[in-house]
Amino acid sequence: MDRNFKLILLTCMLLAVIGASACIGGEKDETAKGDSFGENSQDLVVGISSDVNNWYLDKFADGDARFVWSQVYETLVRLDSNLNIIPGLAESWETPDNGTTWLFHLRKNVTFHDGTPFNADSVVFSYSDKSYVRQAVLKPIKSVESLDNYTVKFVLQKPMPLPFYLTHVAWPIMGPGCLDKAGNFVKPVGTGPFKFESQTKDQEIVLTRNDAYWGNKSLLDKVIFKVIPDPSTQVMAFENGELDMIIKVPEYDVKRLEAKNGIQVQRKLSTFTDFLQFNCDKTPFNDTKVRQSVAYAIDTKALVNDVLNGVGKPAGGRPYSPNMMYSDPDLKTYSQDLDKSKALLKEVGWEDSNGDGILEKDGSPLNCTLLVSKGAWAARHTLMAQVVQEDLRKIGMNVGIQVLDEGAISKLEGVGNFGMILRTGYFVWGPYPKHFFIHHSKSPYSHYHNETYDQLVDAADSTIDPQKQKELYYALQTFVIKEVPAFYLVHEEKVVATGPSVKGFVITAEDPWLDLSGVYLERK
Amino acid sequence: MKRPISENDRNVRRISMWKYIAKRLAMVLVVIAGVTLVSFFAMYLAPGDPAELIALERYGQDLDASQIESVREAEGLNAPVYFQYFIWLDHLLHLDLGRSIITSDDVLEEIILKLPATIELTVAGLLISLLIALPIGILSALQKNALLDNCCAFFSLIGISIPNFWLGILLIWLFSLTLHIFPSYGYGSLSHLALPALTLGISMSSITARLTRASLMEVMEKEYILAARARGFDEYTVVLRHALKNALLPVVTFAGMQLGYLLGGAVIVETIFSWPGIGKLLVDSIFARDFSMVQGCVLFIAVLFSLSSLAVDILYAVLDPRIRYDMYD
Numbered sequence: 043m044d045r046n047f048k049l050i051l052l053t054c055m056l057l058a059v060i061g062a063s064a065c066i067g068g069e070k071d072e073t074a075k076g077d078s079f080g081e082n083s084q085d086l087v088v089g090i091s092s093d094v095n096n097w098y099l100d101k102f103a104d105g106d107a108r109f110v111w112s113q114v115y116e117t118l119v120r121l122d123s124n125l126n127i128i129p130g131l132a133e134s135w136e137t138p139d140n141g142t143t144w145l146f147h148l149r150k151n152v153t154f155h156d157g158t159p160f161n162a163d164s165v166v167f168s169y170s171d172k173s174y175v176r177q178a179v180l181k182p183i184k185s186v187e188s189l190d191n192y193t194v195k196f197v198l199q200k201p202m203p204l205p206f207y208l209t210h211v212a213w214p215i216m217g218p219g220c221l222d223k224a225g226n227f228v229k230p231v232g233t234g235p236f237k238f239e240s241q242t243k244d245q246e247i248v249l250t251r252n253d254a255y256w257g258n259k260s261l262l263d264k265v266i267f268k269v270i271p272d273p274s275t276q277v278m279a280f281e282n283g284e285l286d287m288i289i290k291v292p293e294y295d296v297k298r299l300e301a302k303n304g305i306q307v308q309r310k311l312s313t314f315t316d317f318l319q320f321n322c323d324k325t326p327f328n329d330t331k332v333r334q335s336v337a338y339a340i341d342t343k344a345l346v347n348d349v350l351n352g353v354g355k356p357a358g359g360r361p362y363s364p365n366m367m368y369s370d371p372d373l374k375t376y377s378q379d380l381d382k383s384k385a386l387l388k389e390v391g392w393e394d395s396n397g398d399g400i401l402e403k404d405g406s407p408l409n410c411t412l413l414v415s416k417g418a419w420a421a422r423h424t425l426m427a428q429v430v431q432e433d434l435r436k437i438g439m440n441v442g443i444q445v446l447d448e449g450a451i452s453k454l455e456g457v458g459n460f461g462m463i464l465r466t467g468y469f470v471w472g473p474y475p476k477h478f479f480i481h482h483s484k485s486p487y488s489h490y491h492n493e494t495y496d497q498l499v500d501a502a503d504s505t506i507d508p509q510k511q512k513e514l515y516y517a518l519q520t521f522v523i524k525e526v527p528a529f530y531l532v533h534e535e536k537v538v539a540t541g542p543s544v545k546g547f548v549i550t551a552e553d554p555w556l557d558l559s560g561v562y563l564e565r566k
Numbered sequence: 567m568k569r570p571i572s573e574n575d576r577n578v579r580r581i582s583m584w585k586y587i588a589k590r591l592a593m594v595l596v597v598i599a600g601v602t603l604v605s606f607f608a609m610y611l612a613p614g615d616p617a618e619l620i621a622l623e624r625y626g627q628d629l630d631a632s633q634i635e636s637v638r639e640a641e642g643l644n645a646p647v648y649f650q651y652f653i654w655l656d657h658l659l660h661l662d663l664g665r666s667i668i669t670s671d672d673v674l675e676e677i678i679l680k681l682p683a684t685i686e687l688t689v690a691g692l693l694i695s696l697l698i699a700l701p702i703g704i705l706s707a708l709q710k711n712a713l714l715d716n717c718c719a720f721f722s723l724i725g726i727s728i729p730n731f732w733l734g735i736l737l738i739w740l741f742s743l744t745l746h747i748f749p750s751y752g753y754g755s756l757s758h759l760a761l762p763a764l765t766l767g768i769s770m771s772s773i774t775a776r777l778t779r780a781s782l783m784e785v786m787e788k789e790y791i792l793a794a795r796a797r798g799f800d801e802y803t804v805v806l807r808h809a810l811k812n813a814l815l816p817v818v819t820f821a822g823m824q825l826g827y828l829l830g831g832a833v834i835v836e837t838i839f840s841w842p843g844i845g846k847l848l849v850d851s852i853f854a855r856d857f858s859m860v861q862g863c864v865l866f867i868a869v870l871f872s873l874s875s876l877a878v879d880i881l882y883a884v885l886d887p888r889i890r891y892d893m894y895d
Contacts, residue, residue, distance in 0.1 A: 101625065102625045104623060174624070174633070178626070178628045243679060243680075243842065245752065245753060245840070245842060269840060270840045272840070274735050274738075275751050278739060278742060279749075281743060282743050284749060284750060447853055448614065448853065449619050450613040452613075452614045452619065452622075486631060
C-alpha cells in the first residue's frame with residue numbers, strides 16, 4: 043500500500059470516529075437560540091448543578107437532587123412558603139403520651155404515579171429498616187406500624203417532636219411499586235405533582251405532569267432539569283434563553299440580573315446559616331473569652347455587604363435564621379467592637395510582648411488555622427475566610443487559611459488538628475432548630491463538651507409542649523451567644539431567577555425545595 | 567539476530583509490522599496492571615477515612631457511627647490494601663468492574679456510556695489544535711523573525727497563558743450569549759461540540775505551533791531541501807512535499823502525548839460545558855473515594871492511551887520509511 047494512501051486512510055478513520063460518535067451520542071438537535079421552544083410550549087427548563095444519582099430511600103439524595111425529588115415525592119408533613127407546618131400526605135397527627143407514640147391520619151384518595159393507592163402500608167414501607175434515615179436522624183424510631191388503612195403508628199425510644207422531622211424531602215413517601223418482584227429498585231414512584239419520565243445521566247431529567255395529583259394540578263406539561271455543574275455557564279445559558287429558571291444565582295450576578303429587563307429575581311431568607319466552628323478542645327479556643335473576642339472582632343455586616351454582595355443577612359452570632367421556629371426576637375447579637383475584643387484577650391493574658399502585631403501568651407504566639415472546604419461552596423467560603431482572617435489580624439490573632447478537600451478536612455478534624463472550620467448550615471432542613479445537636483458531646487462533629495448544653499439540647503428535643511420548647515430553645519440561643527461554641531456568621535438567602543416566559547412563580551423559604559405550583563409559561 | 571533485509575521487500579516488512587503490533591498489544595496488559603496498581607494505592611494514601619467519606623456521600627451529613635462501620639464492612643475496606651487489590655484484579659479477570667460504591671451503578675456501563683462523548687471531544691480538540699497550530703507553525707518558520715512570526719509567537723504565548731476555564735467562559739459569552747451561534751452547554755450534536763473542542767484546541771495549539779516552527783526551521787536547513795530547490799521545485803512543493811513530513815515527527819509525538827492528557831484530563835472543559843466525559847467522572851469519583859469507579863476510569867484511560875500511543879508509533883512508520891520495526895526482531 044502506498045504511504046500516502048495509508049495517511050489518507052488514517053485521516054478518514056479519524057473523521058469516521060468523530061462522525062460515528064456524534065451520531066451515537068446525539069439525540070435531538072438543539073439550536074443555540076432559546077426560542078427553539080414551540081409557541082405555547084408548557085415545558086419548563088430548569089438548571090441544576092448536579093445529577094440525581096439516587097431515587098431510592100436507601101441513600102441520601104445529595105447535591106441538587108432534592109429539588110427534583112420535591113416534584114416527584116412528598117412528605118407526610120409539609121411547610122408553607124413561610125416555613126409554617128401544614129398537613130402534607132398526613133392530614134392530622136397526635137400523640138397520646140406526650141411524644142413517645144405518634145399517630146398520623148393519612149389523606150384519603152391519593153394515588154401513586156403507578157396507580158396504586160397511598161395508604162398506611164406505603165408509609166410503613168417508606169420508613170422500613172431499608173430506609174437509611176432509620177439509621178441516622180430517625181434512629182429513635184422503634185417501630186412503624188399500620189393500625190388501619192389510613193392510620194400509622196410510630197413508636198419512639200424517647201419523646202420527640204416527630205412531625206418536625208418528617209418535612210424533609212430526603213425521606214419522603216415512596217410507593218412499594220418502585221421495587222420489582224425481586225426487591226430491586228426499578229423506577230421512582232411518588233405522589234407528587236410530577237411523574238418521572240426519563241433521565242439521561244449527567245445531562246437531563248424529564249418529568250411529566252401527574253394528572254391524578256390530589257392537590258392543585260400543575261399548569262405545566264413537563265419540567266426538564268438540565269444538569270450544568272458550572273454556575274457561570276448556568277447564568278449564561280439562562281440569559282441566553284436556553285434555561286427558563288435557575289435555582290441558585292451566584293451572589294456576584296444577583297444585582298446584574300435584577301437590572302435586566304424581563305428577568306425576575308426572587309430572594310428569601312432560608313434555613314441555613316454559615317458558621318465558624320471552634321476547636322474548643324485545644325488552645326486558644328478552649329478559653330471562652332478568646333471565642334467571645336473573635337465574636338466581637340468579626341464584622342458580619344461587612345461580610346454580607348462586601349463579600350456576598352448583600353445576599354443574605356448578617357447573623358452576628360445568632361444560631362439560626364429568624365424565620366425559623368422559636369427564634370428569640372430580643373436576642374442580643376454581636377456587632378463588631380474591636381476594643382472590647384482586644385480587652386477580652388488582654389484579660390486572659392494575651393499580650394503583644396514583641397511588637398510584631400501578634401499577641402503572645404507564655405511564649406507562644408496566637409496562631410491558629412482556619413479550614414475551608416473545597417466543595418460546592420468554596421467560592422463564597424474562601425472569600426469569607428479571608429475577611430475573617432483580616433478582621434482577626436486587627437486584634438492580634440494570626441489565622442492561617444487552609445483550603446482542603448473533604449477527605450483532608452475530615453482527617454484533621456478527626457485528630458483535632460485545627461483551630462476553626464468554616465461550615466455551611468447543612469445540618470438543618472426545616473424550621474425546627476435540630477442543628478443545635480452539632481455541639482452536643484454525642485455528635486461526631488462536635489468539638490465542644492459541656493454538660494449544661496447537652497442537657498438543654500436533650501430536654502428541648504424531648505418535649506412536645508410548645509411553651510416548654512420555646513423556653514428551652516430561647517435558653518439555647520442565649521447559651522450559644524454567651525459561650526460561643528461556634529460563631530454564626532451569615533443567614534443564607536435563596537436566590538431564584540426566572541426568565542420572561544415564566545409566570546406565577548413564588549419563592550418559598552424552604553431549602554431545598556422547589557415549589558412550582560401555579561407556574562405556567564407564556565412563550566412568545 | 568539480525569538478518570539482512572531488502573528495503574524493497576514489502577512482504578517481509580508487513581509481517582514484521584504485525585508482529586510489532588502484537589508485541590505492543592501484549593505490553594498494554596503490563597501497562598494496565600502497573601497503572602491500576604499505582605492508582606489503587608494512591609487512593610489509599612489520600613487523606614481521610616474512605617469509609618467515612620463514602621458514608622457521607624451515601625447518607626448525608628447526619629451520620630451515625632454505625633453507618634460508617636457498615637460501609638467499611640460492606641465494601642471490604644477492613645482488609646489489607648494489597649488484598650483488596652487482588653480481589654479487584656480477580657473480578658477484572660471475569661470482566662467484572664464492579665459497581666460504583668456511591669451510586670451502585672455498574673462501572674463498565676457508566677464508562678461505556680461516557681466513552682463516545684470523551685472520544686468525540688478528544689479527537690475534535692486534537693484536530694482543531696492541529697488545524698490551528700500547523701498553519702501558524704509553518705508560516706512562522708518560513709517568515710523567520712518577520713512581523714508574522716512575532717504575531718504567531720504572541721498568539722502562542724497568550725494560548726499557553728490563558729487558563730482553560732476562563733477561555734471556555736469567554737467563548738460561551740462570545741459565541742452563545744452575544745452571537746447566538748452555538749449552544750452554551752450540553753451534548754448531542756456538532757454544534758454542542760464546537761465550543762468545548764475550540765476551548766481545548768486553542769489551549770493546546772500554542773505549544774504545537776512552536777514545536778512545528780522549530781522543527782520545520784531545522785528541516786529547512788537540511789541539504790536535501792537545498793537539493794530540491796536546485797532541482798527546480800517551487801517553494802510550495804519544497805515545503806509541503808519535502809520538508810513538512812520530516813518536520814512532523816516531533817509534532818506527532820507531542821500530539822500523541824496530548825491525546826493521553828485529553829482522555830482523562832479534560833475535566834475543566836467537561837465541567838464548564840456540562841460535557842458527559844470520563845475526565846469529570848474520574849475527578850468526582852476520586853473526591854468521593856469511589857474506588858471501583860476510579861479503577862474503572864483509570865483502566866479505560868490507560869487502555870485508550872496505550873492504543874493511541876501505538877497508533878502514533880505506526881504513524882511514524884508511515885511518515886518516515888527509515889523507521890522500521892523489523893529491526894527489533
